[in-house]
Amino acid sequence: DAGVIQSPRHEVTEMGQEVTLRCKPISGHNSLFWYRQTMMRGLELLIYFNNNVPIDDSGMPEDRFSAKMPNASFSTLKIQPSEPRDSAVYFCASRIKGSPLHFGNGTRLTVT
Amino acid sequence: KNEVEQSPQNLTAQEGEFITINCSYSVGISALHWLQQHPGGGIVSLFMLSSGKKKHGRLIATINIQEKHSSLHITASHPRDSAVYICAVQNTGNQFYFGTGTSLTVIP
Numbered sequence: 099d100a101g102v103i104q105s106p107r108h109e110v111t112e113m114g115q116e117v118t119l120r121c122k123p124i125s126g127h128n129s130l131f132w133y134r135q136t137m138m139r140g141l142e143l144l145i146y147f148n149n150n151v152p153i154d155d156s157g158m159p160e161d162r163f164s165a166k167m168p169n170a171s172f173s174t175l176k177i178q179p180s181e182p183r184d185s186a187v188y189f190c191a192s193r194i195k196g197s198p199l200h201f202g203n204g205t206r207l208t209v210t
Numbered sequence: 211k212n213e214v215e216q217s218p219q220n221l222t223a224q225e226g227e228f229i230t231i232n233c234s235y236s237v238g239i240s241a242l243h244w245l246q247q248h249p250g251g252g253i254v255s256l257f258m259l260s261s262g263k264k265k266h267g268r269l270i271a272t273i274n275i276q277e278k279h280s281s282l283h284i285t286a287s288h289p290r291d292s293a294v295y296i297c298a299v300q301n302t303g304n305q306f307y308f309g310t311g312t313s314l315t316v317i318p
Contacts, residue, residue, distance in 0.1 A: 129304050141296070141308040148304065189253065198243055198255035199298075199306065 100124075104190050104202035112210055116178040119205045122171055123192030131199070132165055132175050133189040141189070147173065180209045213237045216297050216309035223316050229284040231312045233297030236278065244271050244282050245296040247311070253296070256282070287316045 103122040111117055123130045132144040145155040147167045158165070162181070167173040177184055187206050191199045215234045223229050233242070244256040257264050257271040259280075264271050268287075273280040284291055297309040 131304075131306075140310045141298075143306065146304055153304065191253075193304075198258040199245075199253075200255065201245075201253040203252040 102190055102192050102200050102202035104188075104205050106205060107203065108206045108208075110208045110210065111180055113181055114179045115209075116176065117180045117184075117207060117209075119175040119177075119188050119190075119207070121173045121175070121190030121202060123173070123190070124200055125171065127192035127194045127197075127200070128170070129193050129195075130167060130173050131191040131193075132173070133191065135187045135189060135204070144175070144188075177207075180207075182209045185209050212310075213307040214297055214299055214309040216295075216312050218312060219310070220313045221315070223287050223314070225288060225316055225318050227287050227316075229287050229291075229314065229316075231282045231295050231297075231314070233280045233282070233309055234278060235280075235297075235299045235307070237299060237301060237307060239299040240302045241300045242273055242280050243298040243300065243306075244280075245298060247294045247296060249293070256295075284314075289316045289318050292316050 105120045128149050131146040133141050135141050143157040145165045150167045165175045185208050187204045189201050189204045191201045193199050217232045241260045243258050245253050246256050247253045259273050268285045270283040292315050294311040294313050296311045298306050300306050
């Protein structure tokens with residue numbers, strides 16, 4: 099079991115650029131979560147999918163953020179255009195009912 | 211309004227000491243999770259519990275559903291236990307509420 103795989107590990111980009119974060123959940127897990135972690139606010143849910151369907155996207159900051167899950171083994175989180183205040187660590191996590199959350203190693207995003 | 215409150219926020223201990231981190235919550239839950247995050251690292255699930263007590267090595271987690279309170283204990287603490295410990299509660303669905311974490315430093 100390779101765990102939840104996120105890419106890239108680090109991303110540095112300039113304000114206004116498009117950023118795409120990727121996540122491969124653990125095989126067999128049917129729930130996938132995108133979280134953002136900052137020093138000020140801790141872990142915040144952005145969106146979660148159940149069986150590839152977005153269930154709760156109330157945490158998505160604004161229209162600049164979008165997430166997709168085209169199949170059970172892949173999800174993307176896109177920010178367009180990026181802003182300095184988007185700088186944070188973005189975690190993807192997956193689980194199946196009755197199991198704990200399994201987190202990826204995160205993507206550290208820096209927007210200059 | 212924070213659904214999950216942790217204390218203390220920061221904790222420094224000498225190697226070998228017994229450590230307790232507390233978590234109180236205000237929502238109905240189906241499970242409570244304790245997570246560990248090393249500096250610059252990923253997040254690892256330590257425990258998932260809905261009642262009673264669980265033990266894994268030197269780590270013990272307890273929960274009191276009536277009092278809406280959980281504790282994480284570390285016995286014989288070691289510098290490698292230095293990390294941020296996060297309490298999270300899960301409702302009956304897939305909604306998780308996270309505490310702000312307790313930063314633990316264990317000094318040799």
